[in-house]
Amino acid sequence: MAVAAENQSQPPQNDLPYVLILKPPTAFSIFGDHFFHSPKFQFLKPFESPLPLPQFLLTHAQSVQAILTSASGSVTADTIRLLPRLGLVVTTSQGINHIDLSECRRRGIAVAGAGTIFSTDCADSAVGLLLDVLRKVSAANRYVKQGLWSTQGNYPLGYKLGGKQVGIVGLGSIGTEVAKRLEAFRCSISYNSRSKKPSVPYTFYPNVVELAVNCDALIICCALTDETHHLIGKEVLSALGKDGVINNIARGPIIDEKELVQCLIKREIRGAGLDVFEHEPDVPVELLALDNVVMSPHNAVCTTESLEELRKTVVGRSLLLK
Amino acid sequence: MAVAAENQSQPPQNDLPYVLILKPPTAFSIFGDHFFHSPKFQFLKPFESPLPLPQFLLTHAQSVQAILTSASGSVTADTIRLLPRLGLVVTTSQGINHIDLSECRRRGIAVAGAGTIFSTDCADSAVGLLLDVLRKVSAANRYVKQGLWSTQGNYPLGYKLGGKQVGIVGLGSIGTEVAKRLEAFRCSISYNSRSKKPSVPYTFYPNVVELAVNCDALIICCALTDETHHLIGKEVLSALGKDGVINNIARGPIIDEKELVQCLIKREIRGAGLDVFEHEPDVPVELLALDNVVMSPHNAVCTTESLEELRKTVVGRSLLLK
Structure with missing residues (x-):
């Protein structure tokens, strides 16, 4: 069972850029995994893997080109250092203080928040x-x-x-x-x-x-x-x-x-x-x-309508991956 | 006890104009009877009397010059006809559809709502x-x-x-x-x-x-x-x-x-x-x-602050009694 689950989390064998989802954004729990789906990139989901996160990251270190996260999913310097090909961090939140910005700056990694959508x-x-x-x-x-x-x-x-x-x-x-x-x-x-x-x-x-x-x-x-x-x-x-x-x-x-x-x-x-x-x-x-x-449960930021706008933005930004 | 209560509801023996309170406005239950108090008029309160309303009105028919009411206290033609000296109906509500307006018009009785206070x-x-x-x-x-x-x-x-x-x-x-x-x-x-x-x-x-x-x-x-x-x-x-x-x-x-x-x-x-x-x-x-x-319990209309404004208005209007 554990092996099957790990197999499921293996990246598909194609050339699409890999986007690591550190913590599923609210949209996933509401609309399902396909909310941010695009034919131009594919997701890696450590939360569906039986591997502990550090081990999962080590396994996929050479694949990850972008991270998609939300307000409650920290992107630490330790995580960033494990991912040599990382070029973009997108957060579904307006705030970006949960991302280690100095490490991103040092490495020249682009950081994108939801801007003024919310x-x-x-x-x-x-x-x-x-x-x-x-x-x-x-x-x-x-x-x-x-x-x-x-x-x-x-x-x-x-x-x-x-x-x-x-x-x-x-x-x-x-x-x-x-x-x-x-x-x-x-x-x-x-x-x-x-x-x-x-x-x-x-x-x-x-x-x-x-x-x-x-x-x-x-x-x-x-x-x-x-x-x-x-x-x-x-x-x-x-x-x-x-x-x-x-x-x-x-x-x-x-x-x-x-x-x-x-x-x-x-x-x-x-x-x-x-x-x-x-x-x-x-x-x-x-x-x-x-x-x-x-x-209210930290949902001031978001409505059904703004989330759809976010989807378009995230998909659009991730399309910039090389 | 009943007699004592009735005695309490007798108008005081002075020459101030009498204002009949048909149904205590919300302000009374919140701030007490003295909310609309003025040295220029006095209240008649049938709801404190053991007499049924029609009998109370008959007893005081010749005294009542004004009625103060609220949205839920109807002022019917029957009530108005019992009060030959009635010259003014003031309601604490913006709406005035609970007052028999044709009877007021016929008798030349002024009707005042709370206007745009609320x-x-x-x-x-x-x-x-x-x-x-x-x-x-x-x-x-x-x-x-x-x-x-x-x-x-x-x-x-x-x-x-x-x-x-x-x-x-x-x-x-x-x-x-x-x-x-x-x-x-x-x-x-x-x-x-x-x-x-x-x-x-x-x-x-x-x-x-x-x-x-x-x-x-x-x-x-x-x-x-x-x-x-x-x-x-x-x-x-x-x-x-x-x-x-x-x-x-x-x-x-x-x-x-x-x-x-x-x-x-x-x-x-x-x-x-x-x-x-x-x-x-x-x-x-x-x-x-x-x-x-x-x-909400029919309180969209009213706040502590607007009620104070209402108080000033009601007192002001009642002062116009001759």
Whole structure:
């Protein structure tokens, strides 16, 4: 059985370039293996092999010309060093911090993310989560579905989105899309970013604590880097204050999750909308029972429609293999 | 005890104008009786009296100069006829179809609704519900909170809002606010209304079936009238089709609820976001278990902030009593 499985994972005997799939992207579990299928390249799938990954990589070291991965599949220097013919790493995520970029640079390996395909979906999710937390959509839905409306009366009112001061941390492609949407809701937008952007009309705060002091809601849209790791800690959350709401659709470790959990339990902030977590897919158990916390399973980035767009992009990029 | 209670409901002996509260508005249950308090008028509260309503009204017939009511407290011709000094009916709702307008007209009684105080909250809710249904926010939140993400993997992807054709039924103050918001999400807007509005750039369909045929989502924003009662029935829902979504933040009876329930159960449409129902606070039991249905307890209209604005308006209007 093990031998048969290993045989299946052997590359077919033809001359098509080999693309190693380090970790199956979400699309595979939804649409099956053929989602990224192309007659111009073929996949190597270590996750279908009984061999441990290092051994699998050694076996196929001379074949792999590209890697396809997703946000949760790290591409380490160790992996890269095993693959002398590697020329391209494609990730289905917008973020690329799970790829060892210095090693790629050193070796001249091209790295391609999903670019801005997901920016609009991500921005939609950010607004959806913000509306949900403020207006208690999920919590009220649960209340109605439990049959409590007719027996226990009205559900507590939520809070207005219009007129709120919203601070965006990271005004890149996603942050900008979030800002555009929130302007239509008559929110006032301000932002924190590495530098002031001369072309935008929003208030710039060089310091995220100062941004939080001046905002009713913070939306985290920046990339995860050494500088942004635990950027949002106790000090920022305290500055946001008890009527403040925080949303994270970027990466979990940008927020110090332990501090956030404590603030939410003690109601030191009003609520949170979280698509990402420090130890996904595990989420802090303390959050499970909190009505002022709305969570999604790291899917802000993606819809059925954007995934189809991604498919075209990945197939297109992989076609560039020599 | 009954006597004591009746004594409590006797109007205080002073010359302030009397405002009859037919049914306590939501604000009363949230903020207490003093929410609409003013030194310029006083309230009569039949719901605190042991007397049946008609008898209570007869007792105080000569005192009542105004009625304060809410969406669920009908002001019938019978009630109005019992009150010869009635000069003003104020409702905390935007809709005024629960007030007998012909009787008010005949008697020259002024009728005041909440105007556009709630339009933006209502529009925010409409967008929130649409995002929730398409992107599965509440359902995914439930999935994460049940601890299923780490044990059962990714939650099924939702659908993109951007690029969707959204049809607005009733382009009044709420419908217009909904349209403005959805433009920021890059939706294409069309509408059905009693007549074409020359000043708006959206496509007009004189027939709601035709609108549904050409839309991915319908948002019901019109007033409930004899003409709009069950306006949305089997024909419109079939025209919307299996990828279509419907949202109702207007009034329950505009949709034929039995037909809607059947369409949702049979997945003849993709999903629904419902703030209002035909027999509130009862909701069809068939909807309770459906993940593609998001419900809120008729609170789209209202937030803590808008209620405060309402308070100022009601107090202000009641001050006009002679």
